[in-house]
Amino acid sequence: MRLLCLVLTVGLTACGQQEEEARAPSAAEDKSVPVVYTVNYPLAWLAQQLSAGATSVEFPAPTGEDPAFWKPPPEIVARYQQADLVLLNGANYARWLAQVSMPANRLRDTSAGFAGHILHESRSPVHSHGPEGAHSHTKAAFTVWLDLSLMALQAESVAVALQELLPGQATAIEERLATLQQQLAQLDTELQSVAAQLEGAPVLYSHPVYQYLQRRYNINGVALHWEPDQFPAEQEWARLQALLQSHPAQLMLWEDDPLPQVAQRLAEIGIAVVVFRPQGNWPAAGDFASNMRGNIDRLRSQ
C-alpha cells in the first residue's frame, strides 16, 4: 500500500503537466547562424577558418587581458552558456570554467584527443589535511598551440564539432580542414628548421609559456617571470646573471616587445630580444598564421 501511495504521489504531483507541455522546450528559437564561443584566439581563428562565415565566432576577452587568467563577468558567462558550441583549449586553460556552470554537452575540449601529451608542473607544496592524505595542486602547461602539430589536432577536433553543428557543411569543413592542416604543417616545418639552426644553444624565455614550443622544436630554454611592460627589479637581474653562469643564453624570447631600457640592458649583457607572440588574445594586426610567420621570421633573423 505504501508503494501505491508513493506512486500516486509521484504521479499526481504531475497533474497539470500535460497542460503545461505546450510551452516545453523553447530551444526552437530562430538561430539561423550558430554561435561559437572560444576561450582563446587560436581557437577562434581555427573556428573562423573552418566555418568560413557559417558561424558567428565570438571570443569576448578584453584586449590586453591574458585569456588564461581572465575571469569573465556573469553577463559574459551567460553568453557562453547560451552559445551553440563552446570550444575549450583544455589543459586547465581558462580556470574560470571550473568555477562556473556550463552546458556540458555544448563544450568541446579540443585537446582531449591528446591528453597524454599535456605537460604538467607542480605549483604548490605537498600538503595534507583530513583523511585524504598528502596531495599537491599541479597545473598543466596550457599553450598547447605553440606546438603546431598539436594545434593541427585541435583543428581536427574543432572541425568535428563544427560538422556536428553544421551537418550540411561537413564536406566543405573537411576540405577547409585539409587546407588549414597543410598551412599549419608548413609553419611547423619552418619552425622546426629555424629551431634546428639554434643547434641546442641556450635560450631564455621571459615567461613560462613556451613549454610546448620547447618540447616540439627541441629548444634548450629556461623560463623567467618577466613582464614586457615592467622593468625587472635588481634582484631579478642578479638572478639572471647567476643563471647565465650555468645557462649562457644569448637569445631571449618575449611574449611582446619589452620596454626599450630592458632590451638595452639585455643587449649590454649580450642577450638579443626576439618577440615570439603566443597569441592567446586577438592580435593587433593580421591573423594567427601571419603572426606566427612573423614569430618564425624574427627567430630566423637572429
Place this chain on the structure above:
Amino acid sequence: MRGVLYLAWRYILWHRWKSAILIAAVTLVVYLPLGLQLVVERTATDITARADATPLLLGRRGSPLELVLNSLYFSSDYPQPLNYGQQQDLRQSGLVDPIPLYVRFHSQRVPIVGTSLDYFEFRGLELAQGRQLVSLGEAVLGARAAEVLGVNVGDTVLSSPESVFELAGVYPLKMPVVGILAPRFDQDDGAIFVDLKTAWIIEGLGHGHQDLTSSQAAGAILKTEGERIVANASLVQYNEITPDNIDSFHFHGDLSRLPLTAILPVPRDNKGRVLIQGRYQSNETLQMLSPREVIDQLLETVFAVQRYVLVAMVMVAVATGAVILLVFLLSWRARRGEQLTLLRLGGSRFVITSLMLAEALVVTLLALFLAAVLTALTITFGGPLLQAVVM
C-alpha cells in the same frame, strides 16, 4: 407532485442527522471506486509521461526501480554511484548527449539535484525569477521547493548533513538562491538544482581552505617536512563559496572518478539509442534502462493492487447499499402511523408511495451531486492533497 416533493424535502430537513448520514454513505459508495479509478488512471498517465520524456537512464547495476525513482522522481534512496568518467565515455561515443545527475543530498528534506545546465534545456525548465546558475555554490529552486523552504531570490539554502550523528562529516554548504523556476507541476518543482561540482563540494570531494603557505594559516600547520605541509583540524575550510574565496576551491585527484547517481543519455537518433543500449547490455557493473519499461512494470503491480482494492470496494458498496435499503425499509415501517394519518386525511396509496420514494430520490440525488463534486476536486487538487497526506 410539487406537494410530494415539498413534504419529502421537509421530512429530510426535519430528520437532518439521519439524512446526512444516509447522504454521506451513498456519496462514499459512489465516489470511492470512481475516485480511485480516476486517480490511478491519471497517475499512470502522468507517471508514464515523465518516463516517456526520459528515453534512457544509465546507473550502477542494482534495483532498476530505485534508480528510476531516484533519478526521475527524486525519491527513494540514492543508488550505488557510478563514475563521472562514464559520462565522458558516453559523450565520446557520439551517439548520445549525456546529462549527469547526482541526487543524494537534501536541504530540509527537499532534494538537491546536482546536474549540468543541459538538464534545464532537456526538461524545458524556465525561470520565473532571477537568473540561471553561473557560479559554483549557487542554487536554482523549483517553484514548490521555494515555497516549502520559504525562500526567494537573494536568500540562501543550507545543505543538510546526511546523518545527525556525523559529527566529523562535511560542513553544510550555504548556497545563495539565484533563480526560481516557473511551476511545471512535476517533480522538478520540488527540487533544488545546483551544478554538479557544487554537489561534489557538498559531499566534501571538493573544498576551499586557507592557503597553507599564507601567514593566516600559520596556526593550522601541524608540521612541515621539506615541501610537505600537514595541517591540523583548525584549518579554516569555507562553508560558503564567495567571490573572495572561490579561487581556493578545488578538487583532488581525477574528476572522472567522482560519483554520479545516474546519467540521462539523450540519444541523437533512434539508431543511437539502439546502439548505446546494445553496448551496455552485457556490462557487468552498469545498467542502461528504459525508464518507461521500469515504470510499466511498476504500474502492473499498482494495477494489480488496484484491482483487489476495487473488488473490495464493490463488496463494501453492495453491503452498504443493502444497509441503506434496510434503513429505508425500516424507516417506512416505523412511519406506518404517519402513512395511516395521510390515508385518513385523504391521501391515496400512490401519493404516499411517491412521498416515500421521493425522499429516497432526493437523498440519492444529493449524494450523487456530492460525489461529482468530490470527483472534480480529486481531478483538480488530488495531487497536492495526496502528497500532503503522504508527506
